Amino acid sequence: MTVKAIINGIPIEVAEGTSILEAAKKVSIKIPALCKHPDLDHTAACGICIVRIKATGRTLRACCTPLENGMDIVTHDPEIVNVRRGIVEMIMSKHPNECVTCSRNQNCELQTMCADFNIERSDLDNIVPDLPLDETTRAVTLDPRKCISCGRCIQVCQKDQNVWALTFMERGIETRIAPAGDISLAESPCVKCGQCSAHCPTGAIVEYDEGPDVWQKLMDPELHCVVQIAPAVRVAIGEAFGFKPGTNLTGKIYAALRRMGFKAVFDTNFGADLTILEEGTEFVERFAHGKGELPLITSCCPAWVDFMEKYSAPCRRPTTPRRSRPTPRRSTWSRSCRARPKSMRSSATTT
Amino acid sequence: MPKFTPADLDAHKAKLLAATAKKAIIKVGLNTCGDAAGAQPVMAAIKEEVAKAGLDAQIVKTGCSGMCALEPLVEVSVGGAAPTQYGRVTVEAAREIVEKHVKGGRVVEAFKVPSVGEMSSEKPVPGKQYRIVLRNCGVIDPESLDEYIARDGYQATKQALTAMTPEQVISELETSGLRGRGGAGFPTFMKWKLTRASRPGEQKYIICNGDEGDPGAYMDRSVLEGDPHAVIEGMIIGGWVIGASQGIFYIRAEYPLAIERIEKAIKQARANGLLGKNILGTGFDFDCEIRLGAGAFVCGEETALIASIEGLRGTPRPRPPYPAQKGLWDQPSMVNNVETLANIAQIVLRGGAWFGAIGVGRSKGTKVFAVTGKVKVSGLIEIPMGTTLRQVVMDICGGTSSGKPIKAVQTGGPSGGLIPENLLDTPITYEDLGKLGSIMGSGGMIVMDESDNTVELSRFYLDFSVDESCGKCAPCRIGGTQMLRTIDKIVARKGTAADIAKIRRIALTMQRGSLCALGQTTPNPVLSALRYFESEWTERLVPATKK
Amino acid sequence: MAAAAGPADLATIAKKWKDKRGSLIMALHDLQGRYGYVPRDAAQELGKHLDVPLARIYEVITFYNYFKLEAPGKHIISVCMGTACYLKGAPEIIAKLSDKLGVKAGETTPDKQFHLQQVRCIGCCGLAPVVTVNEKVLAKVKAADVVDQVYACTKGA
Structure with a gap:
């Protein structure tokens, strides 16, 4: 079933259920939207995507309104643009002005939106809430001051991942994201899957940044630093440096890492091989010699293991193997390179 | 208790009417407001005096007749005479009224109060009160099913279920011109028609919106407390028309007496075959349950109310889909306000044309x-x-x-x-x-x-709406707070003409950009104060300083 | 408001609501009815019984005004802030009580004797301004007398 409608005078026919936002894209009309993430259901939280129904003059949201037969829609007029701009200004008034020191600088959907609307100053009061940073997991960093309440993280955490670590607390202007019932993220059911940070449009949830720490360690002459790269990195990294997508850069990465000061560069494949050998041995012990429970379920993703252990009651240890992470082991390497184990520092890169 | 059949209902009504002897009737208003004003001790004193004097008087606790400022209210009628209203009755006054009026037959002029305006009970005239929704409030004991039945109670249910088709009921509603009394004024027949037509044969729900949130309105509380069966009747008829087997009362937790009275009324109706399986022997199954609000004004919005019944944060959802398509638990649902439902039985009984003749234009x-x-x-x-x-x-x-x-x-x-x-x-x-x-x-x-002062009153309303914003969408969440801060600046006499312009700009963003009616209408009190009383705002401004 | 509520109460509440869809708010009403507020441990335990994540429970508790996360004082003083009460002097009443008790609206005195709060319209506009002390309703209150009236209500309790 399809529906026929008009957007900015352009006749369009789309499958029934297509949102106005998606339909407009098909005729190359960009309706600005901030809270809507292409992979997720609409949360209808920002209101920037409003469009006007020509017949009634009413405004409604393009992200969550399906196009209906006979609709005649205007996506841009002076009032609509002013309202959109007004909303972005409001969101900015509650968002810290810390772009240059934010890890999402130049990679932030709110920053882009602000630039798109040429918002250079605003007469709205600055009402950034005073809320503490949560770095307790050392995996994701939660800065609730920067949250724009789009609801994406909550949707992925609760609905998609079924983890229920993040929630909206309070209401109205006090609404904020917080780990379940105001505890630290480390104490929460969070499994550090990173889906929240991957979907966050701003710097409210970002991956914990160990960069400064790595640089410190690299510069310490007492330390012996090694690094490993995950399999995907060798190709995925290219685009950021202007290479043609798909270019294999293993050699260049190795060279760069050595110049940075790493004493040795591993491939995660190496660690994975070791892990498989160990897991295989453990499986044989359990299966053939009855030493331990079955089944034995494994993954090299720590979030997956955490999830299984927290949420699938029968899968608590010892269902997961003693060792499932393909990171090189200090003792093994220190023997081979004759470095003191205590001076070893290992770092890993993933995409 | 007996389960009524349609014939029983009529016989019972006749019996009840015959039994109303011409003895003295003393009514004491005992709603939340009466109670607050001290009606309980008054009631006790009346009982005591009547017992002491050995009088043959029927003492009835009723709902609220509406004259809240004159509470506690006592109404006395002796020997079938027209009733006399007494207001601001103290314990001492109550004793005197029993002694002089109930026993002696003399009206005690000192405590007599006029009714709120003159009730025109015969013909509705603009400017005079005419009671459809409040017809039983302050008249019957809300905890007595018999008293309700004696006042044509459940006759409309009988009429609809045994002598009409659902389409006929919808058609009567259309003729009546009844529109939603919760505020928005959507034609009621349309809501009923759409929900009836939606996904026939599936589980549907009818929901009574008793989350009265306007901080200065309490008609829903009064109707729930004073005439609970009338609302239940509206639910039964609505459920039958749309094809729902389940009704849900969503009532503010701040209204404990309303909750208690509806609870009691549901039990009475169930025990008498007016709710539950096979209502009045017609084969129609329908029952009601109660869910409580928990202090959120936004839950008066129908999609937020549904979210709240589902045990979630009461945040509105985008419409479409409308509740008629996808409501409670994703099933077709219909949310009607208490006052709307209280009109239903009378429209069914007296006809849509009767109702439609009252009122003007599209407001009937x-x-x-x-x-x-x-x-x-x-x-x-x-x-x-x-x-x-x-x-x-x-x-x-x-x-x-x-x-x-x-x-x-x-x-x-x-x-x-x-x-x-x-x-x-x-x-x-x-x-x-x-x-x-x-x-x-x-x-x-x-x-x-x-x-x-209109600046302060509009600030009061804005403060309320800001506090009650659910926080889901940016224009309402942030816009309200920013507008409030701007008004505070003006109240503190630090605002300039630019701040008035800022208020208007924020208002437009909220009106056009907010998802639900709460956010869209939050600027209304401020805008209307600016529209009609602009000088009260400008006199508080400081002149703009030179740049 | 029993302070000595225990696990048995929780099991009863959970049993009453477990099979009813979406009954979290009703169960929380029952819980607060027993304890006077929603203690964290009790919420966690209730969540286990009802199979509702703690995250969901806190989302709900903090959204709705009615639920309290901390034990209120012995006497709850509620000042109605409906429009009629507001126009007839509720702000002065709040100020007076706040001044006398040394706490702001929404707070409990350090000795846990009084909890002062603003409430939405309780639907007695004809009697404005209205203050309730525990279950007792005070009608047409004047700021000058409110402190004495409140103390009179709580004496002996």
């Missing part, structure tokens, strides 16, 4: 208002649509309590607006109030005299 029937503020007689009134605001304030409620001139009347609470004195001859209709920048709303009506 009556509307209940809670008139408070600086008015001489505050309370609940029910008037035919088309009555003017001035008639309500001056004729029915006796003008201002202070004697000072009226400054304005506010309708629609936090979503409504101010109407200045010079426009008080406006008839009360959805359209006319809308044109003035206010709304019909759920029925709050605040009278302001010259000593009241």
Whole structure:
């Protein structure tokens, strides 16, 4: 079933259920939207995507309104643009002005939106809430001051991942994201899957940044630093440096890492091989010699293991193997390179 | 207890009417407001005196007749004579009334009070009260099913279920012109028709919206407390028409007495075959349960209310899909306001044409208002649509309590607006109030005299809406707070003309950008104060300094 | 408001609501009815019984005004802030009580004797301004007398 409608005078026919936002894209009309993430259901939280129904003059949201037969829609007029701009200004008034020191600088959907609307100053009061940073997991960093309440993280955490670590607390202007019932993220059911940070449009949830720490360690002459790269990195990294997508850069990465000061560069494949050998041995012990429970379920993703252990009651240890992470082991390497184990520092890169 | 069949219902009614002997009847208003005013000790004193004197008197606790300012209210009728109203009755006064009036047959003039305006019970005339929704409030004991049945109770259910088709009921509603009394005024027949047509044969729900949130309106509480069976009847008929087997009362937790009375009424109806399996022997199964609100104004919005019943945060969802398509638990659902439901039985019994003849234009029937503020007689009134605001304030409620001139009347609470004195001859209709920048709303009506300040009143409403914003969408969440800060600046006499422009700009963003009616209407009280009383704002401004 | 509520109460509440869809708010009403507020441990335990994540429970508790996360004082003083009460002097009443008790609205005195709060319209506009002390309703209150009236209500309790 399809529906026929008009957007900015352009006749369009789309499958029934297509949102106005998606339909407009098909005729190359960009309706600005901030809270809507292409992979997720609409949360209808920002209101920037409003469009006007020509017949009634009413405004409604393009992200969550399906196009209906006979609709005649205007996506841009002076009032609509002013309202959109007004909303972005409001969101900015509650968002810290810390772009240059934010890890999402130049990679932030709110920053882009602000630039798109040429918002250079605003007469709205600055009402950034005073809320503490949560770095307790050392995996994701939660800065609730920067949250724009789009609801994406909550949707992925609760609905998609079924983890229920993040929630909206309070209401109205006090609404904020917080780990379940105001505890630290480390104490929460969070499994550090990173889906929240991957979907966050701003710097409210970002991956914990160990960069400064790595640089410190690299510069310490007492330390012996090694690094490993995950399999995907060798190709995925290219685009950021202007290479043609798909270019294999293993050699260049190795060279760069050595110049940075790493004493040795591993491939995660190496660690994975070791892990498989160990897991295989453990499986044989359990299966053939009855030493331990079955089944034995494994993954090299720590979030997956955490999830299984927290949420699938029968899968608590010892269902997961003693060792499932393909990171090189200090003792093994220190023997081979004759470095003191205590001076070893290992770092890993993933995409 | 017996399960009624249609024939039983009539026989029982006849028996009850015959049994009403011409003995003395003493009624004491015992709603939340009566209780608060001290009606309990008054009731006790009356019982004691009647027992002491060995009088043959029937003592009835009733709901609220509407004259809240005169509570505790006692009504006495001896030997079938027209009843006398006594107001502000103390324990001592109660004893005197029993002694002199009930026993001696002499009206005690000292405590006698006039009714709130004159009730026109025969023909509805604009400017005079006419009671459809409140017809039993303050008249019957709300905890007595018999008293309700004696006043044509459940006759409409019988009529609909045994002698009409659902389409006929919808058609009567269409003729009646009844529109939603929660505030928005959506035609009720349309809601019923759409929900009936939606996904036939599937589980459907009818929901009574008793989350009365306007901080100055209490007609829903009064109806739930004073005439619970009338609302249940509306639910049964609505459930039957749309094809629902389940009804849900969503009531504010702040209304414990209303909850208790509905609970009792549901049990009575169930025990008598008026709810549950095979209602009145017609084969129709329908039952009701109660869910409590928990203090969130936004839950009066139907999609937020549904989320709350589902045990979630009461945040509104985008419409479409409308509840008729996908409501509670994703099933077709219909949310009707208490007052809307209380009209249903009367429309079914007396016909859509009768109802449609009351009122004017596209606003039919009556509307209940809670008139408070600086008015001489505050309370609940029910008037035919088309009555003017001035008639309500001056004729029915006796003008201002202070004697000072009226400054304005506010309708629609936090979503409504101010109407200045010079426009008080406006008839009360959805359209006319809308044109003035206010709304019909759920029925709050605040009278302001010259000593009241519109800047502060609009700040009060804005503060309320900001506090009640669910926080889901940016324009309402942040816009309200920013507007409030700007008004505070003006109140502190630090604002400039630029701040007035800022308020208007924020208002437009909220009106166009907010997802639900709460956010869209939050600026209304402020905008209407700016529209009619701009000087009160500008006199607080400081002149713009040189750049 | 029993302070000595225990696990048995929780099991009863959970049993009453477990099979009803979406009954979290009703169960929380029952819980607060027993304890006077929603203690964290009790919420966690209730969540286990009802199979509702703690995250969901806190989302709900903090959204709705009615639920309290901390034990209120012995006497709860509620000042109605409906429009009629507001126009007839509720702000002065709040100020007076706040001044006398040394706490702001929404707070409990350090000795846990009084909890002062603003409430939404309780639907007694004809009697404005209205203050409730525990279950007792005070009608047409004047700021000048409110402190004495409140103390009179709580004496002996």
